[in-house]
Amino acid sequence: MGRWDIFCAVIDNFGDAGVCWRLARQLAAEHGIAVRLWIDDLRPLSAIWPDIDAGLARQSCCSVEICKWSGDLPAVEPADMVIETFACGLPAAYLAAMAAAEPAPRWINLEYLSAENWVRGCHGLPSPHPRLPLSLHFFFPGFYPDTGGLLREADLLASRREFQASVRQQTAFWHELGCEPPNGAIKISLFAYENAALPDLLQAWSVCPTPVWCALPLDRLNASIGAWFGAGNIWQRGNLTVQPLPFLDSERYDRLLWACDLNFVRGEDSFVRALWAGRPLIWHIYPQQDAAHHVKLKAFLDLYCAGLDAENSAILREFWQAWNGIGQRPADWSAWQTCRAMLARHHEIWLERLTAQTDLTANLVKFASIG
Ligand code: TRH
Numbered sequence: 001m002g003r004w005d006i007f008c009a010v011i012d013n014f015g016d017a018g019v020c021w022r023l024a025r026q027l028a029a030e031h032g033i034a035v036r037l038w039i040d041d042l043r044p045l046s047a048i049w050p051d052i053d054a055g056l057a058r059q060s061c062c063s064v065e066i067c068k069w070s071g072d073l074p075a076v077e078p079a080d081m082v083i084e085t086f087a088c089g090l091p092a093a094y095l096a097a098m099a100a101a102e103p104a105p106r107w108i109n110l111e112y113l114s115a116e117n118w119v120r121g122c123h124g125l126p127s128p129h130p131r132l133p134l135s136l137h138f139f140f141p142g143f144y145p146d147t148g149g150l151l152r153e154a155d156l157l158a159s160r161r162e163f164q165a166s167v168r169q170q171t172a173f174w175h176e177l178g179c180e181p182p183n184g185a186i187k188i189s190l191f192a193y194e195n196a197a198l199p200d201l202l203q204a205w206s207v208c209p210t211p212v213w214c215a216l217p218l219d220r221l222n223a224s225i226g227a228w229f230g231a232g233n234i235w236q237r238g239n240l241t242v243q244p245l246p247f248l249d250s251e252r253y254d255r256l257l258w259a260c261d262l263n264f265v266r267g268e269d270s271f272v273r274a275l276w277a278g279r280p281l282i283w284h285i286y287p288q289q290d291a292a293h294h295v296k297l298k299a300f301l302d303l304y305c306a307g308l309d310a311e312n313s314a315i316l317r318e319f320w321q322a323w324n325g326i327g328q329r330p331a332d333w334s335a336w337q338t339c340r341a342m343l344a345r346h347h348e349i350w351l352e353r354l355t356a357q358t359d360l361t362a363n364l365v366k367f368a369s370i371g
Helices: 015-031 043-048 092-100 118-122 156-165 167-177 198-206 222-229 250-259 269-276 289-305 310-323 333-338 340-355 360-369
Strands: 003-008 034-039 058-061 064-068 081-085 106-110 126-128 135-139 186-190 212-217 235-237 240-245 262-266 281-284
Touching: 003 015, 015 034, 015 043, 015 064, 015 081, 015 250, 015 269, 015 360, 106 360, 135 360, 156 167, 156 250, 156 269, 167 250, 186 250, 198 212, 198 222, 198 240, 198 333, 212 250, 222 235, 222 240, 250 269, 262 269, 269 281, 269 340, 281 310, 289 310, 310 333, 310 340, 333 340
Parallel strands: 003 034, 003 081, 034 064, 081 106, 106 135, 186 212, 186 262, 212 240, 262 281
Antiparallel strands: 058 064, 126 135, 235 240
C-alpha cells in the first residue's frame, strides 16, 4: 500500500484533529500502511489522545508518525498517497515535489461530511491542477453506498455491543470516571456549541418526572451551565444533576456515548461516533455562514426520519431544529420524552443500513489502489 501523508490544518475545536487522527490510526492498524500525519496544531490532538505530546515536532504513536506542520515543509519525499483534509492546501514545495515524482502520487481531498444528495454525484471526481501535471480527487464521506462512507473501526460495533450488554463493564467505566449515575435516571451526555436553547432545556430537565443525570465533558458549555446553577460546585436542581467531567480521551468518550441513553453531539466526528453508539442523539451542527448548515441539517433529517411515522418524525425534527436555533419553537423536552423509546428503536433499525456499508478508510484504500 506504500506510504501515505495526511495533511491537517486545525481551524478550531477538536474535529479536524479528531477525524485525521482516527483515519491515520485506522490506516496503520487495519491496513498496515505507513502513515505520516502533518498537523499544524498538536494541542487538540493531545487532548483527544493524551499519549501525544503537543510540544514535539516529531513523534510516533499508534504506529503513526506525527509531524508538526509549520510553514513550508523541509524537503521531504512525497508519499505515494497524499490526503489533503478539508481543503487545507498543501505546502508549495511539497506540491512541486509531488509533480516531479514518477509516478505522481495519488492526491485526494477529504471533504466535510454531508447527507446532501449532490455529494453522491461529486464523490470521486477529479480536478486537474491548473499548472502542474497532477490531479486532485474529491473524496466525500457520506451516508450512501456511492459516497466515501463513514469512519468506523473494524471492531467498533462489536466492542460497543459487548459494553452495552455488560453491567460490569459499565459500572467499571463509571468508577473509572469517579461518578455514579443514579439508578432509574435518564443518562445524557452533553457536547455542543454555545446554545441559546440550553437554559430552557436545563429548566425542563429539572422538572422532568424522571430524574435526569447529565454528563458534561469539560468544554465550552461549562461556563453557561455554571451560571445557570449559580454559585457552588454541586450542579443539582430539582430532578436534574449535571456531572462535570474532564475532557475525555477518545476511547473513554466513545464509552460515555455507549453508556448514555441520549447523546448531544456536535460538529462531525462526535456526531458520527454517536450514530455508531446505537443510542438516540441530538446533533448541534457546525454553524456556517449564510445558514448553509440549515440545508445540511435538513438533508440529514430527511434521511434519518425515513421510516419513522409522521408524529414521531415531527417531534424529532422540531427538537433538532430548535436545538440548532431554527424556527420559533423551544426544544420541547416533554414531547421528546413521550417518544424516547420509539426513537431508540428507530435508531437501531436505521443504523443497520449504515452498518452494511463499507467504512471510509477501506473505501479510501480501495480508491488509492485504482491507479
Ligand atoms: O470539536 P468540534 O466542534 O470540531 C469541528 C471543528 O469545529 C471543525 O472546524 C469542523 O470542521 C468540524 O467540527 C466539523 O466537533 P467534532 O467534529 O465532534 O469533534 C470533537 C472531537 O472531540 C471528536 O473527535 C470527539 C472528541 N472528544 C473527545 O475525544 N473527548 C471528549 O470528552 C469530547 C467531548 C470530545
